[in-house]
Amino acid sequence: MYEVIERRMIVPNHHELTVRAPAVAASIRPGQFVIVRPDEMGERIPLSVADWDAKAGTVTSIFMQVGASTAKLARLKPGRKIPTYAGPLGKATPIEKVGTALCVGGCYGIGSIHPVARALKAAGNKVYTFIEARSSYLVYWEEKLGRVSDGVFVVTRDGTAGRKGHIDKMPAMMEEAGVKPDLVIVNGCTFLLMRTSELTKPLGWKTIVNMNPIMIDGTGMCGVCRLSVGGKMKFACVDGPDFDGHEIDWAEFLARRKSYSPEEIDPLRRSSSATHF
Amino acid sequence: MNDEKPAKKTLDLKRRPMPKQDHLERRKNFEEVAFGYPPDTAVEEARRCLDCKKPFCRDGCPVGIDIPGFIRAIVARDFAAGIRKLKETNALPAICGRVCPQEEQCEKLCVIGKKGEPVSIGRLERFLADWEAASGKLEMPEMAPKTGKKVAVVGAGPAGLTVANDLLVLGHEVTIFEALHDCGGVLTYGIPEFRLPNTIVGREVEYVRRLGAKIHLDFIVGTTRTVDQLLEEYDALFVGSGAGLPWFMEIPGENLNGVYSANEYLTRVNLMKGFRFPEYDTPIKQPSKVAVVGGGNVAMDSARTAVRLGADEVHLVYRRGRHELPAREEEVENAEEEGVIFNLLTLPIRLIGDEHGWLKEMECLEMALGEPDDSGRRRPMPIEGSNFLMPTDAVVIAIGNSPNPLIPMTTPGLEISRKGGIVTDEATAKTTKARVWAGGDIVRGAATVISAMGDARIAAASIHKYLTGQE
Ligand SMILES: Cc1cc2nc3c(=O)[nH]c(=O)nc-3n(C[C@H](O)[C@H](O)[C@H](O)COP(=O)(O)OP(=O)(O)OC[C@H]3O[C@@H](n4cnc5c(N)ncnc54)[C@H](O)[C@@H]3O)c2cc1C
Ligand SMILES: Cc1cc2nc3c(=O)[nH]c(=O)nc-3n(C[C@H](O)[C@H](O)[C@H](O)COP(=O)(O)OP(=O)(O)OC[C@H]3O[C@@H](n4cnc5c(N)ncnc54)[C@H](O)[C@@H]3O)c2cc1C
Ligand code: SF4
Ligand code: FES
Numbered sequence: 001m002y003e004v005i006e007r008r009m010i011v012p013n014h015h016e017l018t019v020r021a022p023a024v025a026a027s028i029r030p031g032q033f034v035i036v037r038p039d040e041m042g043e044r045i046p047l048s049v050a051d052w053d054a055k056a057g058t059v060t061s062i063f064m065q066v067g068a069s070t071a072k073l074a075r076l077k078p079g080r081k082i083p084t085y086a087g088p089l090g091k092a093t094p095i096e097k098v099g100t101a102l103c104v105g106g107c108y109g110i111g112s113i114h115p116v117a118r119a120l121k122a123a124g125n126k127v128y129t130f131i132e133a134r135s136s137y138l139v140y141w142e143e144k145l146g147r148v149s150d151g152v153f154v155v156t157r158d159g160t161a162g163r164k165g166h167i168d169k170m171p172a173m174m175e176e177a178g179v180k181p182d183l184v185i186v187n188g189c190t191f192l193l194m195r196t197s198e199l200t201k202p203l204g205w206k207t208i209v210n211m212n213p214i215m216i217d218g219t220g221m222c223g224v225c226r227l228s229v230g231g232k233m234k235f236a237c238v239d240g241p242d243f244d245g246h247e248i249d250w251a252e253f254l255a256r257r258k259s260y261s262p263e264e265i266d267p268l269r270r271s272s273s274a275t276h277f
Numbered sequence: 278m279n280d281e282k283p284a285k286k287t288l289d290l291k292r293r294p295m296p297k298q299d300h301l302e303r304r305k306n307f308e309e310v311a312f313g314y315p316p317d318t319a320v321e322e323a324r325r326c327l328d329c330k331k332p333f334c335r336d337g338c339p340v341g342i343d344i345p346g347f348i349r350a351i352v353a354r355d356f357a358a359g360i361r362k363l364k365e366t367n368a369l370p371a372i373c374g375r376v377c378p379q380e381e382q383c384e385k386l387c388v389i390g391k392k393g394e395p396v397s398i399g400r401l402e403r404f405l406a407d408w409e410a411a412s413g414k415l416e417m418p419e420m421a422p423k424t425g426k427k428v429a430v431v432g433a434g435p436a437g438l439t440v441a442n443d444l445l446v447l448g449h450e451v452t453i454f455e456a457l458h459d460c461g462g463v464l465t466y467g468i469p470e471f472r473l474p475n476t477i478v479g480r481e482v483e484y485v486r487r488l489g490a491k492i493h494l495d496f497i498v499g500t501t502r503t504v505d506q507l508l509e510e511y512d513a514l515f516v517g518s519g520a521g522l523p524w525f526m527e528i529p530g531e532n533l534n535g536v537y538s539a540n541e542y543l544t545r546v547n548l549m550k551g552f553r554f555p556e557y558d559t560p561i562k563q564p565s566k567v568a569v570v571g572g573g574n575v576a577m578d579s580a581r582t583a584v585r586l587g588a589d590e591v592h593l594v595y596r597r598g599r600h601e602l603p604a605r606e607e608e609v610e611n612a613e614e615e616g617v618i619f620n621l622l623t624l625p626i627r628l629i630g631d632e633h634g635w636l637k638e639m640e641c642l643e644m645a646l647g648e649p650d651d652s653g654r655r656r657p658m659p660i661e662g663s664n665f666l667m668p669t670d671a672v673v674i675a676i677g678n679s680p681n682p683l684i685p686m687t688t689p690g691l692e693i694s695r696k697g698g699i700v701t702d703e704a705t706a707k708t709t710k711a712r713v714w715a716g717g718d719i720v721r722g723a724a725t726v727i728s729a730m731g732d733a734r735i736a737a738a739s740i741h742k743y744l745t746g747q748e
Contacts, residue, residue: 023496023501023502024501027500027501027502032500035495037458041550041556041557041558042558043549043557043558043559044458044549044559068555068558069558072558083458084458084494084495085495086456086458086495086496086497086501087497087500087501088497088500088501089497089500216541216544216545216549216559217456217457217466217521217544219456219457219497219521219681219683220521220522220681220682220683221466221521221522221523221540221544221681222523222538222540222541222544223523223525223537223538223540223541224537224538224541226525226532227532228532233525233527233531233532238682238683238686249532251634252532252634254634255533255534255633255634255635256532256534256634258534259534259535259562260560260562263554263560263561263562264560
C-alpha cells in the first residue's frame with residue numbers, strides 16, 4: 001500500500017497528488033509515468049510525473065478528473081492508502097544538449113512538462129515553456145516553470161492570461177520573441193499534442209509528443225496502447241510514451257482513445273458505481 | 278513385483294469421467310467447468326494404474342514426479358502421503374493437475390493408453406491438491422537451516438514461484454519482484470477462472486509466502502530497479518519474466534477499435550475482473566459477434582470467455598485443420614460444447630472498419646493443407662480467389678507472444694536470442710551474465726506451465742550449488 005501525502009485541487013478539475021513511493025522516487029526520470037490503482041476494484045490508470053523528492057521518497061502528479069478512476073483519486077485524503085503505485089514506466093525523455101528547447105504543456109501537461117524543462121535546463125539548453133489553458137484560472141505552476149526556464153509564454157482561450165487564443169498562436173509568438181527551437185516537447189491532452197505537431201511540421205521543428213493512449217499493464221504485455229508511428233506498430237508503454245509527433249497516425253490514435261467511451265459514459269454505470277466510491 | 282504382473286491384473290480400459298458443469302449452464306458463468314473427482318472415483322481411477330516396474334509415464338513428466346508413488350498412496354487412501362509425494366517434485370500440483378497438457382506428456386506414455394485410455398494422471402494430481410486444500414491441514418516441508426544467502430526472483434509466474442519454493446526449502450532467503458499488482462503471471466491474468474480459478478493460484482502463492490518468500494508487488498525490474506542494482510544486494514538472481522509481448526498479424530486494420538490482443542482481452546476479464554464491470558472499474562466490450570484468430574490454448578480461452586460475456590456468435594478462425602489445433606483436446610471439446618463455431622482452414626488477411634474507426638468485417642482466404650513444414654504440421658496454403666468477408670464486431674488476436682523485452686532492454690551483459698529470449702545453458706539455466714539465471718517463457722517463448730517449472734528446478738539446483746560453494 002502507498003500512502004497519500006497530499007491531494008488537493010490545484011485549479012478547477014485538476015488535482016495535485018503526492019504519494020510516498022520511495023522505490024519510484026529513487027529511479028524516476030522526466031517523461032516517465034506511473035500506473036495507479038485507486039482501490040482494490042479500481043482499474044490501472046497511467047499518470048505522468050510532475051515532480052518527485054528522492055530523499056523524502058515522494059512522487060507528485062497532476063491529474064485531470066475525467067471518469068470513474070480519476071474521480072476516485074480526486075476524493076483521496078492525505079493519510080489514505082492506495083493499493084497500486086507502480087513505476088517508473090516508459091522510456092525517459094532523452095535529455096541532451098540541443099541548443100534551444102521549447103516545452104509545451106496543457107492541462108495535466110503543464111505539470112508533467114516541468115521535470116522535462118528542468119532537466120533540459122540542467123543539461124545546458126536554453127529552455128522556454130509554453131502554457132496553453134482555457135482561461136487564467138486554469139493556469140498553474142507558472143512560477144515554478146519560470147524557475148527552470150528562460151521564459152514562459154501563456155495563451156488562454158479567453159485572453160484572461162497571456163495572449164488570447166490557443167496553441168495556433170505559438171509559432172507567431174515564438175517568431176516575435178525571436179525563439180527558434182531546435183526541439184519542441186509537448187505534454188498534455190491529445191488535441192494539444194496533435195495540433196502542435198501539425199503546426200511545427202511545416203516549420204521543420206523537431207517535435208516530441210508524450211502520448212497518452214489507454215493502457216492496462218504498462219509493461220508491454222497487453223498491447224492496448226499500440227499506435228502507428230511512421231507506419232509501424234509501437235507500444236506506447238515500452239517504446240514510448242515519447243514519439244516524433246510528425247510520424248504519428250493521429251486519426252487512428254484519436255479513434256482508439258475513444259474505444260471504451262460507450263462503456264465509460266454509460267449512465268447506468270454512473271449510478272451503480274456510485275455505491276463503492 | 279515382477280514384470281508379468283501387469284498382464285495378470287485385469288485391464289480397466291476406461292478412465293473415470295470427471296463431473297463437469299452442464300454446457301448450457303456454464304455458458305453463463307465464469308465458475309470452474311470441471312468439478313474434480315470425488316474421493317471414491319479417485320480411488321477407482323487410481324486402481325487402474327498397473328504400477329509398472331518401469332514407469333514410462335514418469336519420463337513424460339518434465340519435472341519427473343513419482344507418478345506410481347503418488348497413485349499407490351491414493352489406492353491405499355492415504356491422501357496425505359500422496360500429496361507429500363507430489364510436493365517432493367511439484368510445488369504447484371493444483372495448477373498442473375488442471376492445465377498441464379497431460380495427453381502430450383505423462384499420459385501419452387502410460388502403458389494402458391496403448392490399449393485403452395491412459396490413467397488420468399492429471400486429474401488424480403488435481404484431486405490430491407484439492408483434497409489437501411479442503412482438509413485445511415497444509416503440511417509444511419522440512420526446511421534446511423538458514424544459509425544467509427539472498428536470492429532475487431523476477432516475476433511471480435510459475436517459473437518464479439517454483440524457484441522461490443525450492444530455494445526457500447534449501448534455506449536461502451528469497452525476495453520475489455512482480456510488476457503487476459497480483460502474483461501468478463499468466464495463471465492469474467491469462468488463463469480464465471473457468472479453467473483455473475484465481476483462488477487456486479492464490480493458494481499456491483500463499484504457500485510460497487508461508488515458506489518465507491518476501492514478495493514486492495508493483496515492482497518493475499529494469500526500471501524500478503535494474504538487474505545490476507539488485508545484484509549489488511542479492512547473491513543471485515533468477516529471471517522468470519515470461520512471454521508477455523503479444524504478436525499481431527501485420528495485416529491492414531489491426532489498430533481499428535474492436536481489435537484486441539488475447540492478452541488485453543483476457544487481462545481485462547481475469548486480472549481486472551472486467552466481467553464484473555461496473556462493480557469493478559475496468560470495462561470490457563460485450564460485442565455480439567466475435568472472431569478469435571488462432572488455435573492454441575490462448576485462442577480457446579479467449580473464445581470461451583467471449584461466450585461467457587454474452588456474445589451471440591463466437592467464431593474461432595484458424596488457418597489449419599481440426600487435427601492441427603495446438604490447443605488441448607479437452608479444451609477444444611469444451612469449446613465445441615459451449616457453442617464456439619470453428620472456421621478452420623481460414624486465414625484473415627484484412628480488417629475493415631467503418632468511418633469512425635470501428636471494426637465491421639474481416640476479409641479472409643480459404644486455405645488448403647500442403648506438405649508438412651519445419652514444425653511437422655501440414656503447411657496451410659491459400660486458395661487463390663477464395664476471398665470472402667466475415668461480418669464481425671470484435672476480433673481477438675491469439676496467435677502468440679514473444680519474451681517480454683523489459684529485462685533484455687535494461688540489462689547489459691545478457692545474451693538475447695534472435696527471437697528475443699534470454700539465452701541460457703540448458704543444464705544449469707545460467708545466463709551469460711554472472712550470478713543471473715533464467716527460465717520459463719522468457720527463455721523458451723510461449724511454452725507451458727510445467728516446462729517453466731522444469732526450468733526453474735534446474736535453475737534452483739544450480740543456484741544452490743553456487744551459493745553453497747559446490748562449484
Ligand atoms: C503515459 C500516460 C500518461 C498520462 N499522464 C496523465 C497525467 O499526468 N494526468 C492526467 O490527468 N492524465 C494522464 N493520462 C491520462 C489518464 O490516464 C486518463 O485520463 C485516465 O486513465 C482516465 O481514467 P478515468 O477512469 O478517470 O476515466 P475513464 O472513465 O476511463 O474515461 C472517461 C472517458 O474519457 C476518455 N478520456 C479522456 N481523456 C482521456 C485520457 N487522457 N486518457 C484516456 N482516456 C481519456 C476515455 O476515452 C473514456 O472513455 C496519461 C495517460 C498516459 C497513457
Ligand atoms: C491464455 C493462456 C492460456 C494458457 N494455457 C496453458 C495451459 O493450458 N497449459 C499450459 O501448460 N500452459 C498454458 N499457457 C502457457 C503458460 O501459462 C506459460 O507457459 C507459463 O505461465 C510461463 O510461466 P513463466 O513463469 O515463465 O511466465 P509468466 O507466467 O508469464 O510470468 C511472468 C511474470 O513476470 C512478471 N514480469 C514480467 N516482467 C517483469 C519485470 N520486468 N519485473 C517484474 N516482474 C515482471 C509478469 O508480470 C508475470 O507475472 C497459457 C498461456 C496463456 C497466455
Ligand atoms: S506435472 Fe504434468 S506432466 Fe507431470 S505428472 Fe503432473 S500432469 Fe503429468
Ligand atoms: S499498456 Fe499494455 S502493452 Fe502498453
